[in-house]
Amino acid sequence: MNDSNEYFLVAHQPLANFARQVLEAVNVPRRAATLVADSLVSANLRGVDSHGVQLLIWYTQQIQDGNIDVATVGEVASENGSCMVYDGLNGLGQVVSDACCDHAIRLARATGLGMVTARNSSHFGASAWWAQKLAAAGLIGIVTCNATPLVAAWQGRDKILGTNPICMAVPGPDTFLLDMATTTVALNRIHKALLSGDTEIPPGWAMDAEGNPTTNPKTALEGLPMPLGGYKGTGLALMVEVLCAVLSGGAMMTEVGGLRVKNRPMRVSHFFFAIDAARFLPIDQFQARMQQMRDTVKGSRPADGFDEVLIAGDPEWRSDAERRRDGIPVARGIWEQLTLLAQSLNVAVPVG
Numbered sequence: 001m002n003d004s005n006e007y008f009l010v011a012h013q014p015l016a017n018f019a020r021q022v023l024e025a026v027n028v029p030r031r032a033a034t035l036v037a038d039s040l041v042s043a044n045l046r047g048v049d050s051h052g053v054q055l056l057i058w059y060t061q062q063i064q065d066g067n068i069d070v071a072t073v074g075e076v077a078s079e080n081g082s083c084m085v086y087d088g089l090n091g092l093g094q095v096v097s098d099a100c101c102d103h104a105i106r107l108a109r110a111t112g113l114g115m116v117t118a119r120n121s122s123h124f125g126a127s128a129w130w131a132q133k134l135a136a137a138g139l140i141g142i143v144t145c146n147a148t149p150l151v152a153a154w155q156g157r158d159k160i161l162g163t164n165p166i167c168m169a170v171p172g173p174d175t176f177l178l179d180m181a182t183t184t185v186a187l188n189r190i191h192k193a194l195l196s197g198d199t200e201i202p203p204g205w206a207m208d209a210e211g212n213p214t215t216n217p218k219t220a221l222e223g224l225p226m227p228l229g230g231y232k233g234t235g236l237a238l239m240v241e242v243l244c245a246v247l248s249g250g251a252m253m254t255e256v257g258g259l260r261v262k263n264r265p266m267r268v269s270h271f272f273f274a275i276d277a278a279r280f281l282p283i284d285q286f287q288a289r290m291q292q293m294r295d296t297v298k299g300s301r302p303a304d305g306f307d308e309v310l311i312a313g314d315p316e317w318r319s320d321a322e323r324r325r326d327g328i329p330v331a332r333g334i335w336e337q338l339t340l341l342a343q344s345l346n347v348a349v350p351v352g
Helices: 012-025 030-045 053-064 092-113 127-136 187-195 217-222 231-248 281-297 315-326 332-344
Strands: 008-011 075-080 083-087 113-121 140-145 159-161 167-169 177-180 268-275 327-333
Touching: 008 012, 008 083, 008 332, 012 053, 012 327, 012 332, 030 053, 030 075, 030 092, 030 127, 030 315, 030 327, 053 177, 053 187, 053 332, 083 092, 083 231, 092 113, 092 127, 092 268, 113 231, 127 140, 127 167, 127 268, 140 231, 159 231, 187 217, 187 332, 231 268, 327 332
Parallel strands: 083 113
Antiparallel strands: 008 327, 075 083, 113 268, 140 167, 140 268, 167 177
16 A cells, blocks of 8 residues: 555555455445445546445444344345336345346346336445446446435425436447436535545535535535536436336435434435347447447547547546556545544554
């Protein structure tokens, strides 16, 4: 492990082993701990540090508080044709989501489409991990989930919506991978800024409790994340609620708990949609058309001030390659908290 004034640099495999050991120390079974650890470190590799190992701080607290049942994998509530409702039984979000993806893959291979909506789950990490699992099975993957109500509807100031991410991944070479919150940024990016000791966040990320723009991360956490594109972000967030919570019969909007909410389970709902592109056209043609789409975007002229035109997935694929080679930078403030957590659980911290 190497350090600088701002961060520690940790190789991805030792970091994954560390995360697994922390989870095992709070009685998460080995297979589940490995799954969760790998999903978190994958987010760090992709540069999505807000959904990386910093989440161990809150995952372990939720487990110790009894809000997450580490032993359950959930159960099928109903299955009808290509459609399924899955009950997570307040299990680990990654364990529940892994089962849901397996069912979505099975259904899509049988019928062309597999749609699984889940209720009573918990935080599942970055959406891209699950959409990519579907894509790795040769399917188009669309994944969404609802989240802690910390966002106001457009023109409102009451916290009634989550950041409700939307993700899409496609099979084949790296051509397109969309993973976005329905707010300007995911809330965990603001938490990361505060944990890292940052005194400012970029304009447009958040508002204070009265709905006024702010660049102070502490004020932002006490206030409201900014909806993406105004009323359009609110509309997308509500669309996610329909697909995840309304369809599954799960907790909706203000009924959802949170990673930082004590004394009750999160009860998050997820949505997994797998599409067999080969039912529409030969898969090699699909991939060729995806490449054509990518080439058209990448070949367009950049605007003033930009060196190139990026497409969804580009920054994360580049980060993954760099961090696999050079290591993962973990902000000093976050690493200090992870070190304290590890010490409280008698887990060894990675050293160089």
